[in-house]
Amino acid sequence: MKILFKNITLVYPEKDKEEIGDLYIEDRIIKRIGKGLDINGNVEVIDGKDKIVVPTLVDIHVHLREPGYEWKETIESGSKAAVAGGFTAICCMPNTNPPIDNKEMVRFIYEKADIVGLSRVYPIGTITKGREGKEISEMGDMFMAGAKGFSDDGSCVMNSEVLRCALEYSKIFNAPIIEHAEDTNLTLEGNVNFGKISTLLGFKGMPWVAEASIVARDVFLSALTGGRLHIAHISCWQSLDMIKWGKEHGANITCEVTPHHLVLTEDAVKEMNYDTNTKMNPPLRTKEDQEALWEGIKNDLIDVIATDHAPHHLDDKMVEYGLAEYGISGLETAIPLVITYGYYERKIPLSKLFKKMSYNPCKILNLPYIPLEESVPANLTIIDLSEKEVEKEKFFSKGKNTPFHGWRLKGWPVMTFVEGRLVYREGKILW
Numbered sequence: 001m002k003i004l005f006k007n008i009t010l011v012y013p014e015k016d017k018e019e020i021g022d023l024y025i026e027d028r029i030i031k032r033i034g035k036g037l038d039i040n041g042n043v044e045v046i047d048g049k050d051k052i053v054v055p056t057l058v059d060i061h062v063h064l065r066e067p068g069y070e071w072k073e074t075i076e077s078g079s080k081a082a083v084a085g086g087f088t089a090i091c092c093m094p095n096t097n098p099p100i101d102n103k104e105m106v107r108f109i110y111e112k113a114d115i116v117g118l119s120r121v122y123p124i125g126t127i128t129k130g131r132e133g134k135e136i137s138e139m140g141d142m143f144m145a146g147a148k149g150f151s152d153d154g155s156c157v158m159n160s161e162v163l164r165c166a167l168e169y170s171k172i173f174n175a176p177i178i179e180h181a182e183d184t185n186l187t188l189e190g191n192v193n194f195g196k197i198s199t200l201l202g203f204k205g206m207p208w209v210a211e212a213s214i215v216a217r218d219v220f221l222s223a224l225t226g227g228r229l230h231i232a233h234i235s236c237w238q239s240l241d242m243i244k245w246g247k248e249h250g251a252n253i254t255c256e257v258t259p260h261h262l263v264l265t266e267d268a269v270k271e272m273n274y275d276t277n278t279k280m281n282p283p284l285r286t287k288e289d290q291e292a293l294w295e296g297i298k299n300d301l302i303d304v305i306a307t308d309h310a311p312h313h314l315d316d317k318m319v320e321y322g323l324a325e326y327g328i329s330g331l332e333t334a335i336p337l338v339i340t341y342g343y344y345e346r347k348i349p350l351s352k353l354f355k356k357m358s359y360n361p362c363k364i365l366n367l368p369y370i371p372l373e374e375s376v377p378a379n380l381t382i383i384d385l386s387e388k389e390v391e392k393e394k395f396f397s398k399g400k401n402t403p404f405h406g407w408r409l410k411g412w413p414v415m416t417f418v419e420g421r422l423v424y425r426e427g428k429i430l431w
Contacts, residue, residue: 001422002026004039005382008048010372013055013355023053025378028420033374050385051414054354055372057381059331060091060361061153061232061256061306064121066112068097073311073398075112075121078331081309081397082119083424085331086381086413089120089367090309094131095154101126101137103145110146117431118423122148122367127166127177133157136166143173148365151178153232156214158184160221167227176228176254176364179218181239182282186210191322193283197266201274203321206283212238219246222253230364231255233308235282237292244301254364256304257293259337260328260403265290268403276317276324277403294346297356303364305356307334311399329399333390335383337404339411370419382415396429 005023010033012018022037023030032039059082065073075092082090092109094100100109106123113121125147126137131154139150150170157163157179166177187206192198194205215231219242222229234240234255246253260280265287269278278284296302310327317324338357342348362369370379387410392400416424423430 001028002039002041002043004037004043004045005048005051005053006045009052009350011052011054011350011354012372013351014359014369014371016351016355018349018351023372025417028377030372030374030376030378033372052350052383052385053372053380054358054383055380056089056358056362056370057087057354058089058358058361058367059087059307059309059334060304060365062090062092062309062331063095063311064092065311066096067108071313072316075109076116077396077398078309078311079113079116079118079121080429081331081395083416083418083429084396084413086335086383086416087119087331088379088381088416088418089122091122091124091148091365093151093153094124094126099126099131100124101129101131103138103141106142106145106147118429119418122146122365124149124151124153124178126150127152127157128162131155133159133162136162136169139169139173143175147175148367149176149178149230151180151232153178153180156180156182156184160217163218164221164225167221167225167229171225171227174228174366176230178230178232179214180232181211181214181218183210183214190283191279192269193266193285195266195286197269201270208236208238208285211236211282212242215239216242219243219251219253222246223249223251226252228252233258233261233282234293234302235261235285236289240292240296240301247301254303256306257296257302258306258308259330259334260284262290262293263337263341264403272403274321275403276319276321277328277401279321279324279326280328281326297342297353298348303356303360305338305353306361307331311397312401313398314400317401328403329395329397329401331397332395333402333404333409335413336409336411339383339385340409344410377420378417379419380417381413384412384414385410386412388412394427
């Protein structure tokens with residue numbers, strides 16, 4: 001395989017840099033990067049106008065549902081969705097059945113992902129046994145088997161002493177504790193953000209303090225222990241204030257935001273006529289929160305953009321709003337949402353946006369980062385900046401649950417290379 005991309009925008013997230021140039025791939029390796037390259041022989045030449053190339057795109061917050069919920073998603077279907085969405089690697093959350101709370105489950109994920117052979121799949125182990133929040137799981141065994149971090153995602157570790165111990169213990173492995181920040185005493189049976197929309201529509205609300213109070217507690221515990229803390233799916237400005245305080249006072253903290261919290265607000269629940277695909281956890285919040293999240297992207301208070309890909313069967317969403325499951329399918333719309341609303345609408349540089357989807361997540365979870373350099377495997381994504389409509393029926397994910405169906409977005413992955421192998425090209429999975 002010999003492919004020459006001419007006059008393509010090369011994005012170097014780790015260098016905060018982007019430039020126009022040529023990229024030549026031969027036999028899975030980036031052979032040359034430069035300007036005005038002329039390669040002899042049988043070479044496929046692709047015009048890079050209105051295209052960009054980004055290395056090592058990673059989504060560190062994905063629910064693959066296997067084992068236990070294979071009717072929602074499997075490692076195979078989720079891996080297909082990942083490479084179609086432009087991601088060379090993903091991290092799968094442990095809220096499966098049984099949960100990923102021992103070394104055998106970690107190995108199971110790796111074995112299944114290797115059989116599929118598309119994106120790299122890195123397991124996240126549980127913080128506590130059975131995700132029950134009572135007793136620390138066998139973190140050492142899981143880490144040695146390949147777990148990249150620890151989380152009870154979908155549930156918050158409500159016991160402060162348990163979380164303190166987890167932060168202390170995880171320092172041995174230099175692996176982060178990934179917290180789903182939610183005081184469930186304040187959110188039980190909640191459907192939407194507590195405020196204007198919950199009152200107007202008569203839904204039980206989920207207040208911002210349910211998130212921010214746990215973030216504050218966890219920031220203090222991180223400061224106390226020195227343990228690495230990563231806060232998942234931040235949704236309100238109060239949480240960001242707590243994280244800012246922690247970073248300014250030396251706590252070892254990182255955080256992430258989802259594309260849907262950047263693009264949608266609580267008003268979408270009403271505007272989309274109670275579409276259950278607007279039901280998230282944490283919920284969509286206010287315009288003020290949304291602006292604070294974008295500011296966190298710009299000033300680098302937010303470290304990562306991650307999808308919280310939560311695929312569901314149609315039956316889980318085609319019910320009354322209060323009975324519907326939380327979450328949306330996010331892998332295949334993340335990049336166009338970020339490019340359309342981050343780059344085009346808010347004029348945030350591509351290198352800054354993609355640093356939060358490549359270099360930063362790799363650094364936080366100690367994952368291999370393969371840059372755009374000569375003589376290294378092509379581990380990269382080609383993105384076409386032209387506009388296209390979201391068509392959920394064409395998702396490779398089993399989960400067609402998206403609020404973005406019919407939206408016109410710019411910036412769609414058209415080729416994904418994983419460690420030299422071209423695994424996705426223009427709507428087709430290449431085994």
